[in-house]
Amino acid sequence: MSTTLQPARPTMKKPVDYYRIYVWELPVRLYHGINAVAMILLCVTGYLIGEPHRVFYAAEAYQLYWFGIVRFIHFVSAFIWTFNFAFRIYWGFVGNRYASWRNYFPITKQQRHDIWNVLTTDVLQFRVKNDEIDIGHNSLAAFTYFITFLFFLAQVVTGFALYSSMSTSALPSMFNWIVPIMGGEAVVRFWHHLFMWFFVVFMIVHIYLAFYHDYIEGRGTISSIVGGWKFHREDDDNK
């Protein structure tokens, strides 16, 4: 026992044991990173395509291609984002228990109980202390991600439907039937643009809540998405 390692202040309670868990595997972390970058690029360029801002004035068209570049970034990000998402679905079947597709649907009684728990202690804060902190996603977050996936799907379908008019490749062409069903490209474009705002709102709430959990629980929520490790209290397992 070294004398230099005295506690800064006396411990009030019985000391607690934490152990380290490898929660987010590398593919999951890569998915998250690629998804985040692609989504930000898609939102920014998508907003600009819908509402182009004046960058140049009194120039000639043959000197510039900036709107073309904005659209190019949007389309490239969209392809990356789509295949990244497809990969994540695959990983939901082969990855570890925290990556499993089962997390995203409140199928078990335990998950529904957990949703109520998170709703009352973290979102609305009727209750102050959460005794059942989840290791992976909490069930409410996971269910929210499921809803996000539905918006992913809507954006993929409407986006490729719009893109199909400028492309002869196979993937976009698979979605051109959606245009007449939705009532023309103007309507598809409107919904595609509107759905973008869901992702803006999602990002605000998602980033805030990640910091919130890290701050309240002190278990490495933020660093876990970089390194994959989280910490869990040993006595939580007995509850």
Place this chain on the structure above:
Amino acid sequence: MGLTIWQSMQQKGYSRRDFIQFCTAAATVAGLEHSAVGQVVNAFEKKEKPAVIWMHFQECTCCSESFIRASHPVVLDVLLDVLSLNYTETLMAASGAQAEKSLQDTIKNNKGKYIVLVEGAVPTKDDGVYCMIGGKTAESILQEVSKDAAAIIAWGSCASNGCIQAAKPNPTGATPIHKLVDKPVINVPGCPPIADVMMAVVTHILALGQMPQLDNQGRPKEFYGRRVHDTCYRRAYYDAGLFVEAWDDENARKGYCLYKMGCRGPVTYNACSVVKWNEGTSYPIQSGHGCIGCSEEGFWDNGPFYRHLPKFPGFGIESTADTIGTLVGIATVAGVAAHAVVTNVRKKSVIADVHTEDMKES
């Protein structure tokens, strides 16, 4: 009746040379390659003059007005001669019982051979009382004439997608033709469609005796396969990001892209920027006004015309998806900020607990 096109031209004193010229012009208008001229000549030599019935329902006759202004007068002249236009409410000399008889005779004598051209939508609400001709509803007339037709062409946006009659709230239940008949219909949308496109579609059917290739909305691919935007001469300004910001600004004078002024070119399938109007003189964008997308389904409901993004339903004309989205975004930021403050107050004890857990004897 019973004459071929070549025979009827001979009767009118046209030479063989005139006939071949006409066939070449017809092939060109139909968008066929030069080697197909022989096919056209062959068809026009052997084929009987096709009987044509031109129906008018809920419409403004702008399609007819457009049609008679086709920019190839030779083709038009001969086509109007060539076609045996047996019934059309607007142009025919007959009226009353005689007109009805002409219609009945045409159907009876040309079973399975006549062409039906329909201008206008058909009201289906309240048993179709909102459009009646000779005591019969438009719907029953349509069923009668379409039953034995060789081909049905829906002229204009009314017949193709309902146009203004079908705009919300569509009080008469106006319905496009292809939803009412169980035969394939060629949709030639536009308000009105381009005269030369109308000519070309008719010519295609006459010359080749078959439907042109159609897209998934029943429109001939050769004219509706590309967006107005794709062949617009201002497209370079779009890619460069040079846009008109106001109708009277310097950019408008310079002829920059009208995207921000609500131009529907990027979402409209038509041949305006290639074929143009009034003998190839101009088209809306060339004249300085954005495309309003008149050949697209529901274009009346996707307004306002001078904004790129349609208005957000239920929030008044000034609100676009972006204004609503920005407000929701700001509200969300305010919400999480408030949540952060409440967390620090409510969860004081939890935060304190976390901080006292830090050291462990080992």
